[in-house]
Amino acid sequence: MPEGPELHLASRFVNxxxxxxxxxxxxxxxxxxxxxAVPFESSAYRISASARGKELRLALRPLPGALPAxxxxxxxxxxxxxxxxxxxxxxxxxxxxxxxxxxxxPGPRLALCFVDARRFGxxxxxxDWQPGRGPCVLLEYERFRENVLRNLAHKAFExxxxxxxxxxxxxxxxxxxxxxxxxxxxxIPPFEKARTVLEALQQRRPSPEQTLSxxxxxxxxxxxxxxxxxxxPKEVVQLxxxxxxxxxxxxxxxxEHRTEGPLLPSAARSRSRGARxxxxxxxxxxQPEGTSLQQxxxxxxxxxxxxxxxxxxxxxxxxxxxxxxNTRSLEEGMSAS
Numbered sequence: 001m002p003e004g005p006e007l008h009l010a011s012r013f014v015n016x017x018x019x020x021x022x023x024x025x026x027x028x029x030x031x032x033x034x035x036x037a038v039p040f041e042s043s044a045y046r047i048s049a050s051a052r053g054k055e056l057r058l059a060l061r062p063l064p065g066a067l068p069a070x071x072x073x074x075x076x077x078x079x080x081x082x083x084x085x086x087x088x089x090x091x092x093x094x095x096x097x098x099x100x101x102x103x104x105x106p107g108p109r110l111a112l113c114f115v116d117a118r119r120f121g122x123x124x125x126x127x128d129w130q131p132g133r134g135p136c137v138l139l140e141y142e143r144f145r146e147n148v149l150r151n152l153a154h155k156a157f158e159x160x161x162x163x164x165x166x167x168x169x170x171x172x173x174x175x176x177x178x179x180x181x182x183x184x185x186x187x188i189p190p191f192e193k194a195r196t197v198l199e200a201l202q203q204r205r206p207s208p209e210q211t212l213s214x215x216x217x218x219x220x221x222x223x224x225x226x227x228x229x230x231x232x233p234k235e236v237v238q239l240x241x242x243x244x245x246x247x248x249x250x251x252x253x254x255x256e257h258r259t260e261g262p263l264l265p266s267a268a269r270s271r272s273r274g275a276r277x278x279x280x281x282x283x284x285x286x287q288p289e290g291t292s293l294q295q296x297x298x299x300x301x302x303x304x305x306x307x308x309x310x311x312x313x314x315x316x317x318x319x320x321x322x323x324x325x326n327t328r329s330l331e332e333g334m335s336a337s
Contacts, residue, residue, distance in 0.1 A: 001176070003054060004175070010085055014058065022044050022046065025102050027060075045061055053137070058075045076128065083114065097113035134147050138173055152195055162183065188225070
């Protein structure tokens with residue numbers, strides 16, 4: 001599911017993809033969309049985006065002289081599990097494009113699409129962020145930290161720390177893979193009470209005798225949980241989001257549309273250890289030409305298909321008819337002699 005870094009990267013993608021593009025006409029909604037219709041139409045307007053926590057705001061601004069004359073409109077998106085933005089040719093729209101903004105002529109006709117296969121994503125008209133969400137862990141760190149430490153008496157912090165980290169009232173932008181990475185780096189048991197973990201941070205204050213460089217070095221060498229809630233998402237943004245998925249032909253796919261978890265440092269270390277071990281040793285048996293699989297010497301070869309041959313009967317288990325025939329021929333030979 002897209003988390004704070006993916007929403008931040010999605011806003012970057014929209015701004016980069018739509019830079020210099022002029023959009024025109026009405027905004028289209030798919031027939032099976034669960035979101036509201038967007039009553040916006042203009043002969044020429046531009047699109048820009050910004051992100052905060054797990055939300056993205058899309059701003060539609062008409063150009064001077066555009067018709068009909070109207071005020072700018074903003075939409076706020078929550079991506080759900082599979083939401084993403086893509087820029088595609090107008091005649092080759094991606095599947096599940098539930099909201100479409102078309103470029104104005106002249107030039108190649110393109111469409112900025114909000115794509116959501118599972119339709120869990122939502123958007124609402126107006127530029128207000130969803131009420132009740134706390135400051136963004138990426139962009140509003142000081143306010144985020146103050147909001148958490150000031151409200152430790154709240155019942156949300158009676159839960160285990162692994163559950164409290166998903167509460168968007170205090171950790172706006174943190175999701176499953178980010179909380180796992182943060183708790184792993186600090187070695188904090190996930191079911192430790194959140195208030196127990198966070199109360200210690202209230203007394204943590206740098207010594208007034210430390211210089212600025214010493215304070216910065218101390219934070220980098222031993223960051224606390226709230227500092228990692230800010231720095232780990234920043235690492236994901238610098239890495240470019242989650243690992244890339246093959247994008248559809250002819251479409252520009254936003255970096256937020258990724259499926260695997262990001263290769264954060266702890267995962268990278270384990271992968272590098274596996275790489276140093278190298279591949280398993282190969283056997284020395286020669287492989288026959290024209291084959292792709294090596295026969296295991298412990299396994300008998302598979303039988304070759306073909307006509308079954310009658311196997312000779314084992315001694316002591318001959319059929320009665322054959323025994324009688326052999327006895328008769330023996331008696332005839334003795335009488336003849």
